[in-house]
């Protein structure tokens with residue numbers, strides 16, 4: 001079986017600075033890491049490979065520095081990696097990102113299962129997985145919480161519907177987006193790190209995707225444009241309460257309830 005996992009390099013931590021003038025995140029000089037949900041997607045693919053046989057290809061769209069997450073994926077059990085990197089891909093919104101990734105996946109050996117994280121920790125839209133599936137005309141399930149088994153030409157999974165869990169049987173090839181409930185990602189393997197140190201990473205630019213419509217790449221292929229980007233104002237509201245420990249405890253509980261934390 002051929003499993004493909006879409007992985008994205010995202011800024012480390014939550015304190016991301018914003019370039020308000022250009023309307024983009026300041027990525028230069030910011031430590032980067034593998035998007036956390038993509039680690040769960042990768043683990044799901046590697047576990048299925050170990051159970052049923054096959055290969056795992058990871059694919060990422062980003063600048064050359066995104067090779068680091070492909071190298072990391074090699075230490076977590078991925079067999080092949082492909083980086084989509086070209087200035088023409090820059091400034092992509094979620095539609096252009098989905099289009100570029102879908103066009104690349106079309107050019108890989110036939111794929112049985114595509115995995116994505118449920119969302120990223122920077123863009124945070126959760127649109128790219130379903131976007132790829134629609135463009136490839138494949139069935140998909142978002143927010144997968146459990147993978148039961150492969151049965152013939154289908155896979156059985158649980159998905160979080162918000163108000164309950166639904167069990168689905170989906171025909172392959174299909175796309176799944178993974179939550180953190182789906183598994184426990186393994187730690188990087190030192191043995192694999194050594195073994196894959198020189199493993200090739202395929203780099204595809206826009207020319208490698210010949211036949212695709214270049215007008216759908218990057219900024220030109222993005223029907224949405226960021227008009228303004230700014231950090232949300234930090235709330236400095238505070239209340240000072242007085243009373244007995246019991247009263248304060250009750251009041252604290254009521255406040256948490258009011259804020260829907262309990």
Ligand SMILES: Cc1cc2nc3c(=O)[nH]c(=O)nc-3n(C[C@H](O)[C@H](O)[C@H](O)COP(=O)(O)OP(=O)(O)OC[C@H]3O[C@@H](n4cnc5c(N)ncnc54)[C@H](O)[C@@H]3O)c2cc1C
Nearest residue numbers: 006061093094097116117119120123124125126127128224
């Ligand atoms: C209107 C708009 C304009 C934007 N303009 C810019 C811009 O000018 N410059 C800029 O840097 N960013 C821009 N972005 C951000 C950029 O669109 C997103 O980084 C990208 O489309 C992915 O969306 P997301 O991060 O929300 O992914 P989600 O949909 O939350 O990601 C879900 C899953 O899709 C997969 N995935 C997502 N992105 C990638 C990727 N690149 N490679 C491989 N797999 C991936 C992963 O498996 C991920 O877990 C813009 C976003 C929007 C909405």
